[in-house]
Amino acid sequence: MKETENILEVTNVCKKLKNFELQQVSFSLKRGYIMGFIGPNGAGKSTTIRCMMGLSHIDSGNIKLFNNDFHTNMKALKQNIGFVYDQNVFFEDLTVEKNKKVISMYYDQWDDKAFYDYIEKFDVPLSTPVKSLSKGTAMKFALAVALSHNAELIIMDEPTSGLDPIFRKELLEVLLEVIQDANKAIFFSTHNISDLEHIADYITFIFDGNVQFCKETETVLDEYVIVKGPKSLQELVEVHCPLSTKLTSLGFEAFMKKEQLASLNTNLEFKIERPSLEDIMYNLVKSKKR
Amino acid sequence: MFNLLFMEVYTQKKIAFFIPIIMLPFFFTLDDVISKGGILSTIIFSFTVGFISYFQTSYSNSNTGETEKLQYRLLLSLPVSRKMLISSKYLMTCIWWLITYIWLIAVLFLLKYVFSIQMNQPILNWEVTFVSFCSAYFMSSLFYPLYYKFGYKIANIIGIMLFVIGSNFAGKIGLLNKDNNFISFIFDYPLVAFSTFTIAFVLITFITSLYIFTKTDY
Numbered sequence: 001m002k003e004t005e006n007i008l009e010v011t012n013v014c015k016k017l018k019n020f021e022l023q024q025v026s027f028s029l030k031r032g033y034i035m036g037f038i039g040p041n042g043a044g045k046s047t048t049i050r051c052m053m054g055l056s057h058i059d060s061g062n063i064k065l066f067n068n069d070f071h072t073n074m075k076a077l078k079q080n081i082g083f084v085y086d087q088n089v090f091f092e093d094l095t096v097e098k099n100k101k102v103i104s105m106y107y108d109q110w111d112d113k114a115f116y117d118y119i120e121k122f123d124v125p126l127s128t129p130v131k132s133l134s135k136g137t138a139m140k141f142a143l144a145v146a147l148s149h150n151a152e153l154i155i156m157d158e159p160t161s162g163l164d165p166i167f168r169k170e171l172l173e174v175l176l177e178v179i180q181d182a183n184k185a186i187f188f189s190t191h192n193i194s195d196l197e198h199i200a201d202y203i204t205f206i207f208d209g210n211v212q213f214c215k216e217t218e219t220v221l222d223e224y225v226i227v228k229g230p231k232s233l234q235e236l237v238e239v240h241c242p243l244s245t246k247l248t249s250l251g252f253e254a255f256m257k258k259e260q261l262a263s264l265n266t267n268l269e270f271k272i273e274r275p276s277l278e279d280i281m282y283n284l285v286k287s288k289k290r
Numbered sequence: 291m292f293n294l295l296f297m298e299v300y301t302q303k304k305i306a307f308f309i310p311i312i313m314l315p316f317f318f319t320l321d322d323v324i325s326k327g328g329i330l331s332t333i334i335f336s337f338t339v340g341f342i343s344y345f346q347t348s349y350s351n352s353n354t355g356e357t358e359k360l361q362y363r364l365l366l367s368l369p370v371s372r373k374m375l376i377s378s379k380y381l382m383t384c385i386w387w388l389i390t391y392i393w394l395i396a397v398l399f400l401l402k403y404v405f406s407i408q409m410n411q412p413i414l415n416w417e418v419t420f421v422s423f424c425s426a427y428f429m430s431s432l433f434y435p436l437y438y439k440f441g442y443k444i445a446n447i448i449g450i451m452l453f454v455i456g457s458n459f460a461g462k463i464g465l466l467n468k469d470n471n472f473i474s475f476i477f478d479y480p481l482v483a484f485s486t487f488t489i490a491f492v493l494i495t496f497i498t499s500l501y502i503f504t505k506t507d508y
Contacts, residue, residue: 050363050507050508054366055362055363055366055367055507056507057505057507074371075369075370075374076369078367078368078369078370079369081367083367085363085367087360087363088360089360089361089363089364089367090364091301091361091364092357093301093303094300094301101300102296102297102300102301103368105293105296105297106293106368106370107369
């Protein structure tokens with residue numbers, strides 16, 4: 001039952017930094033699924049990813065990769081992890097081709113054909129030094145590397161930042177192709193939350209170092225509603241303590257849990273809408289800051 | 291381990307491989323000392339090789355600030371352990387020494403047979419080989435713990451300062467009291483004393499570098 005096992009399990013991870021703290025961060029990801037890791041800037045997304053990759057040491061808690069304790073044999077476990085970071089981490093003075101030559105040596109299952117296919121598909125120039133690549137092209141190169149050694153877990157930190165909308169779509173298609181293999185899983189942090197709605201099976205939302213939820217995307221989308229109506233009806237909604245309310249030129253918009261609708265008279269002039277993931281994150285952050 | 295060593299050589303700036311050629315004009319200016327041979331020329335050859343090897347070690351780590359952190363973010367994300375990384379850095383000193391030592395042989399060969407400078411000692415001299423190897427390791431070992439603790443710039447400044455202070459101190463060795471057992475041992479067996487001190491120093495700095503690197507977040 002390899003497919004149903006957790007490929008990644010983060011349990012009660014704490015990490016204290018100078019002005020920030022990850023507090024009891026927990027979530028898990030099963031094989032065959034894509035998890036979106038969302039949160040505002042400074043929420044702890046990159047710190048969590050660095051802890052998962054063993055770049056930062058955790059103060060307490062546990063991280064399991066492929067059902068193994070992550071620090072027992074990190075070297076072997078990393079054979080199966082593809083990574084993409086939000087900054088260019090490659091050898092800047094070397095060309096794309098030479099970077100590939102250095103990096104490919106470390107992987108037992110490096111697939112040159114897959115690499116060159118991706119390079120061609122993403123239109124990355126092989127003979128250009130990495131420092132001369134645009135941010136988007138450098139990101140494409142990082143993706144090609146991550147996808148070329150048959151990694152079972154792909155960990156990506158803001159892979160769509162710096163990419164144009166066309167390539168962003170293309171990337172999402174590539175990820176959907178990758179996930180056709182039920183043994184693989186993708187963990188994906190991003191600011192472009194709209195990207196996730198189409199591909200992520202699970203969403204983990206982190207804010208101020210705390211995981212707010214880790215749920216199926218559909219469950220998250222079903223859990224909240226946006227109630228719109230004229231200003232005259234605002235008080236009726238306010239009684240039910242919505243998570244956030246804002247006034248517009250036409251009336252008001254209240255963001256609330258779907259279950260709160262049961263006690264609201266929805267026969268009146270209310271308009272009930274299903275929020276997007278972006279709406280959910282925006283309103284949850286706003287409500288937490290209140 | 292081979293991958294890490296290959297990477298170090300492959301990512302080294304090309305100019306670094308030709309830096310040892312500065313030995314040629316340097317030795318030209320010292321042709322009197324070189325002609326006489328003896329302990330002084332052995333010391334000059336050995337410490338020149340040691341210093342150039344140190345330079346190559348430091349140059350191969352010459353990323354600074356954020357770039358330095360990003361480079362380690364890449365390396366530590368690859369299937370490589372922190373211990374292996376530090377071990378490879380220490381092993382690389384051997385390769386930088388070998389490259390510089392080959393250049394020394396070539397330069398001495400040119401001086402003797404092309405520029406006809408008289409030399410009383412053979413080009414292949416085991417004392418030069420041994421002392422230059424120890425001095426290369428000694429200087430590079432000084433660099434690494436400082437580098438992992440404070441970064442490239444500060445490590446280089448402190449390294450050069452300590453090298454100057456050490457050279458100054460070495461010049462005053464003759465003034466030391468030879469009645470003392472320890473001092474007399476150094477004078478009686480200089481190569482044994484130097485190699486023992488180098489081995490101890492390399493071991494201590496290796497453990498220190500490993501400790502610092504293992505504790506650092508990237």
